[in-house]
Amino acid sequence: MDMRISQKTLLALISCTAIAVTLSACGSGPDAPTRLISKVTDGAEGSIKENGNDIQIRNLLLVAQEDGSAVLVGSIINQVEREDALLGIGITGVAATITGNTSLPLEKPIIFEGDAANAKAVFTGLNAKAGTNVAISLFFARAGEITLNVIVRDKRDTYAGVSS
Secondary structure, eight states, rough: OOOOOOOOHHHHHHHHEEEHHHHHHHHGGGOOOGGGGOOOSSSSEEEEESSOOEEEEEEEEEOOTTTTTTTEEEEEOOOOSSEEEEEEEETTEEOOOEEEOOOOOOOOOESSSSSTTEEEEEETTTTOOOOEEEEEEETTTTTTTEEEEEEOSSSSSGGGTTTO
């Protein structure tokens, strides 16, 4: 039996391989747009990485309550040895009432809401409406301040259990 491949067959195989690589974007390399997708939640993310600080804010959003208040959801992580502390959170002149943990030792996050929550932040009288965005500022003892644009969600589905 002759195992040789004709030139025509070989050319067809090479063409099919080239088309498959192009269509699957495997040939786009490590900077392909589909490889750079990282945000999978509605929550805002940010960081303070200056003057020896590395504070990471993850999945931050607000859940509007029936009484006009709003509850913060998300987490804050300190990724350096030097301990920091969350001093306060504000939105356009309205300060959050924070209860629970506010210290930020290395890799011990402050978690607002959920099964692993160790803190709560409530904005009384904010009257934020679901579907809008608000600028929220977080103030830290060492790292300073960061302001993020966060979405206000309504109290249903994933956030049905979030209450003030």
